[in-house]
Amino acid sequence: MADWYITGTNAVSKEGHIVNIDHSGNRAAAMIYGPDNVIIVIGRNKICDTLDDAVKRARNISAPMNAKRAGYNPPCLQLNRCVDCKSDERVCFNLVIIEGQFVKDRMKLFIVDEEAGF
Numbered sequence: 001m002a003d004w005y006i007t008g009t010n011a012v013s014k015e016g017h018i019v020n021i022d023h024s025g026n027r028a029a030a031m032i033y034g035p036d037n038v039i040i041v042i043g044r045n046k047i048c049d050t051l052d053d054a055v056k057r058a059r060n061i062s063a064p065m066n067a068k069r070a071g072y073n074p075p076c077l078q079l080n081r082c083v084d085c086k087s088d089e090r091v092c093f094n095l096v097i098i099e100g101q102f103v104k105d106r107m108k109l110f111i112v113d114e115e116a117g118f
Helices: 026-032 051-070 075-079
Strands: 004-007 011-013 018-022 037-043 094-098 107-112
Touching: 004 026, 011 051, 018 026, 018 051, 026 037, 026 094, 051 075, 051 094
Parallel strands: 004 037, 037 107
Antiparallel strands: 011 018, 018 094
């Protein structure tokens, strides 16, 4: 098992929620359990005022862009917004909201003062 895991996330609320929307859930799973240390790097564009805003960002910005990057073609890619589809090509099978960690200081969030990722 790895000692360190470095990743990004789809959105972070100013309230402290970390929001991930994933196809298979492997990224979110490793954030939640496994490595002794998790480093999350985000651009300022991923900071949202509320949890609701963070979930909307993950569904309507991150999911369509990740579908495009991965070569999938769910309805959100054409409409540029989530339609809560049941497509086999959707990339949002897993919506994970991290509100905290059992192990103190296991996760560290670094904010880059530029737009980074989607």
